Amino acid sequence: MNVTDLSMGSRPMNAKELTDKAKNFDWNPRIGFKYWARAAETIYHEGQVYLREGNVPKAYLVLFRFSTLVLEYLVKHPEAKEPESKRALKPLQRRIPRVIEQLETLRPEIDDTYDRWMRITAAQRDTLRSGEPFPAASSSTYAKHAANDPALSWSYASPANILDVQDHQDLAVDLAKKEMRRRRQASGLVGEDYGRRDSVQRGGQDRETGTIRLVPQDMDDDELRRQMEATRRQLDRSDDYARGYDDEDYIRPSTYYYPSITKSSPLKYERPVSRGRPEGPRLQPPRPPKERHVDRAPIEPPPRPDKDLYLERESPPIGPPPRPDKEPLALVTPPYSSRPSEERPAIPSKLNAEPAPQKRITFRPAGYLENGDPIRPVFLPSTLRHKFLKLAADNTRRGLEMCGVLCGTTVNNALFISHLVIPEQRCTPDTCETENESVMLDYCITNDLLVIGWIHTHPTQTCFMSSRDLHTQAGYQVMMPESIAIVCAPKYEPSWGIFRLTNPPGLPHILSCQRTETFHQHSVDNLYVEAGSPQGHVYESKALEFEVCDLRPGH
Known part of the structure; x- marks a missing residue:
């Protein structure tokens, strides 16, 4: 631009x-x-x-x-x-x-x-x-x-x-x-x-x-x-x-x-009508006896109704209107039920003759990547990690890793994790590889879910992103920059963390890495950062519920 x-x-x-x-x-x-x-x-x-x-x-x-x-x-x-x-x-x-x-x-x-x-x-x-x-x-x-x-x-x-x-x-x-x-x-x-x-x-x-x-x-x-x-x-x-x-x-x-x-x-409000003839029939109260003085030309024109007064005309009065006093009838309005000021629609702009449409709520980005691209806020149920650790307890006792996929939806430009999906997987002490991906994709399609990240255990290691984890995370984050990786290390402190790749240098470096061995060194530092709030874009919520779907055979 x-x-x-x-x-x-x-x-x-x-x-x-x-x-x-x-x-x-x-x-x-x-x-x-x-x-x-x-x-x-x-x-x-x-x-x-x-x-x-x-x-x-x-x-x-x-x-x-x-x-x-x-x-x-x-x-x-x-x-x-x-x-x-x-x-x-x-x-x-x-x-x-x-x-x-x-x-x-x-x-x-x-x-x-x-x-x-x-x-x-x-x-x-x-x-x-x-x-x-x-x-x-x-x-x-x-x-x-x-x-x-x-x-x-x-x-x-x-x-x-x-x-x-x-x-x-x-x-x-x-x-x-x-x-x-x-x-x-x-x-x-x-x-x-x-x-x-x-x-x-x-x-x-x-x-x-x-x-x-x-x-x-x-x-x-x-x-x-x-x-x-x-x-x-x-x-x-x-x-x-x-x-x-x-x-x-x-x-x-x-x-x-x-x-x-x-x-x-x-935001809930009634769409304003034009200043002309109102839409649909409206019952008018009987003309009060003192209304005749309106026929006489006033010395000064009545004041222009303000926005709130105009909006009060949207709804018909509940019950009979109050009897007017000495003011002209044009300024007598029905009772008004109070609403927050931000819920009142604006008067249609002069640039557009149509009434102003309803305003939707949009949450601004929770942060920006190192390259300036916005990343939307992600909301994580605070009890999800504990539930996952219970499901992984048997693997953890045997020293095997286990992974789950974090799925959810987007509402008002924010992401909400609502499902923990345990895919069919092959687990070792250092890796966990998902299998039969089409079953998990079918589940996401059927339930209108998007993949927001993943969670896995380090049963014998500390809480960090290994070189294998970095390559896995690149697959999640390449098309959704908000994607997160949660690492759980039950035997160490800190026992867990929420991470994302930096961009740059993390994501482009990992995408260009051609080494295939499970663990290998990278020549670049600062490949990933913490993603939890307040410095990151992930917010935990006790009020957010989630469902568990275990796709492993026999579970």
Whole structure:
């Protein structure tokens, strides 16, 4: 971005910028296929959640990244032809047509928002920026990072209250619990247009009839290959359009089906009505006898109602209105039930005749990587570690390592660990290697879970990240920078720690390391750091619940 863009702070990104950002990730075929498959499943889940929350730019970015990873990279991985890899790849490929349809639906909204921003004057931009929930100009570091973060970039199509999670931890957990409860009650449905669950059967929706097309899970390879080639060509055309090319073969769909977004945890208020005729019939009280004096021209015009007085007109009065006194009837308003000031919607902007949309809550990044990229806050149930140690007790007594996978979801731009999954694994005194990854991926797909990190024991060693641990963590963190590694060393102090790779130098150095022995030295220091609060981005919560799923045979 240029200096002008940074000074604007929250200028919305256009489709070209989002596409370039989506393609900007470090592909490394030396990382095992199972880690890349996990990453693809994770970013797909993130995209669906961002759709639900109405964060259109972030949804577009991660869904485009998902399609790029599956279509261009996973199929070329050295392990792609192995049986387990094929089983893990097929459900990801079946999601491509739906993702392409979502991208085509979101792009017009992104372009429209950007075009409207470019059409307004500099003075109007200053007026809009004056109401942004960003820190003051003195916080130039945050403003610079926020300008490059689609999750925080300004969009008057979907405004947000941006909060600091450090000061609102209880609120973040409460919102997450309510949202996760809502999702469970919805039985996997996330929206009328976009939320059809992809577990046993996957498909799309017929645009003409609105009926769901189910794609059998046992689709043969030839049919799947033809479908993949068609969607690849469609993605190529979408990319050309995002770059601004004049492609005569590209035909913009005549009708776009915008997502029916269910807000994650919106501030509750009634949408203001226009100052004209109210919507729907409204019973009027009988005209009081002293109202006739309104017909006489007053010496001075009555004062303009303020915002709160205008908002009070949203709801009809409960019971009869009070009898007016000497004031003109135009200023008599029904009783008003008090609400927090932040829940009152703003009067529609003069730049847009439509009423102001509901504001969603978004938590700002909990920190930044060494390269300046934002990392979202992660909430960890405080009792999860103790439960894991009980499950690993038998292995610990025998001197064998054991691992678990930390899964959860994202709500309001924060990550919440809600599941501890114990995968099938092969354990030794120094390593634990997961097996039969497709079973764990199926579990994550069925339960709409993303992989946020992992936890493992050091039964005979201290609490640190070994060279083998560093390479494993790189597989988690390459596509999700917030991913964490929890190490438990029950026989030593400290008995546990939460870590992440630095970036740089940690992540790029590990990704470029070609040594294959279990334990080896690295020539670079400062490869990983503590990730727990307050210096890190992980917050423990006693109020956060979690489930355990043990996928090991016989458990």
